[in-house]
Amino acid sequence: MLIDGKGINQEQLDLITNEQVTNKSKIGLENNINSAYVDEAAQIIGKVSGNPKVIVDVGGGSAKNIASSLLQKIGCDVITINNDLEKSSRGPDPTSDQLDELVSKSKDVDIGFAFDLDADRLVVVKNGKKLSSDSTLGLGVAKALELGCKNFVLSLDTSISIEKYIKKKGGTVFRSKVGEVNVIEKIVETQSCAGGEGSSGGFIFPDFNFCRDGILTSGLIVSLMRKDEFSDVLNLMEKYHQIREKIEVGLEYQEKILKNLFDILKEKYRNLQTLDGIKVIVDEDSWFLIRKSNTENIIRISTESNSLEDARNIHLQTKELVKQSYEQIK
Template identity: 30%
Template sequence: MVDAMWGNGAGWFTRLLSGGKTEVIEIHNTRNPIFPEMKRPEPIPPNINVGLKATVDNKADVLLITDGDADRVGIGDENGVFVNQLQVFGLLAYYMLEVRKERGAIVKTLSTTSMLEKLGKLYDVPVYETGVGFKYVAPKMLETDALIGGEESGGYAFRGNVPERDGILGGLYFLDFMVRLNKKPSELLKILFDKVGSHYYDRIDSSFSGDRASREKAIMDAKPATIGGLKVTGLNSTDGFKFNLEDGGWLLIRFSGTEPIIRVYTETTHKDKVQAILQDGLKIAGL
């Protein structure tokens, strides 16, 4: 199942995979700048809920979602459950390292998964963390001849291709991953979690008013000992405020560069602490 989100991804998977045993069913595969049935063409819920339901209704093995310009890819599993962007990044890195047996650096923004550091240690490859955005990821990929690079938005780049996000190639690699291991997405995620442990992610975007600089100072001065009941082990203020936590997880508070919005993100190994971490993050941000 393919959800092209009324954008440039329409037709590509059908064209590339036709002529064999693979059946491709596309939805939202014509150009429509109004983007019906979704808030915006971003490959995350609730924009993809129609596609997730269609996956179950058609008994499809996987849902591939491309955003409006097809530089990002999202994944839904065979049960109509969204596989979040951090999980997909971990899965694609694992596929490159374990299945394809390739080696090379991993480049990640600070807003994406800590599973990559764990994979880096397991496979003895360096992992480089950058600011948010491919304007930071791409140069680091070129500098290090990186195997894969990516960010929290669902954009991934691969060695041998241009150092820029490519949703079509990312989707094709994911399909190859499924075929090589003869596994469906939920089974692949279990394999990854068996390797690096379960990781849970969520994000809240909140509007704010007033002076940004005073809020940034208040966040820097907060110095919380714990967040969500987990001990804070460090603070990275390279691009926003990333509080590292004792379980290897993190809380990131970051201001949008284009609108008065504060984004609060977390990834943790404790499923039951996700919302508590986010609520503490909102308090630290003065929201």
């Protein structure tokens, strides 16, 4: 649901669902859509050279026809799979699916893209390898920097490697709470040029729209593919390792657990952030984030380090700490 071209926040949703009363004058169905999306997106991206070969995994969703039309318009040779709205060889969320068919077929093309059902999430596949969801955002950011962007908003759980890349290029990073709406609100507040959520493979480019837009992002990434920035940002990101996990915790205990954890963690670490849950900066290359859910019986743990062993150790210790706190409180 959108208002003024932006996703709505919880306060707006509550107002719409709980307080708004409308009188229905008639009930019917009307189709009157004349979209200029492809033409306008192509103007933002521009033409790409070399007729790159691209495979698009629609996933049985709304990217059907639109993604391939855009990529063809900017100069790509496009193959599509899972283009049937009624069936798909993989699950609806490309960030969590192995994307076996796309990975296999991507070895014969320059790049592959997988979309979720509403095409806001995008996963990139290159040389037979599925890239992380953070890589989608990293590549979008690299393109935005090329276009002259300087200020960016990243969700709190986005890879530190993207922040380092932005700063290396002379840009500024603002952090927001996790969630598309929170990123967008921070973009508006800071007048930033772009941003997104690494965890969801979502890039936001306000010059085009105030939403995660996987289709636009796929075109932007193709236009960057044969430039040094493409490999530069991926090489930096490959040095970092992320682990994300959910732990079942009753809603009624989550706030108490976070308070207990904060009291424990502040004795061990100097750099704690409480913008959204508890984020602990272990060192310049390592961090972990503990967040509650407002709607589910889970606590989310995210961990990152430039050492896989360190990431695993930090994550395991954090997970055990959450479980111990839960046992003490319940």
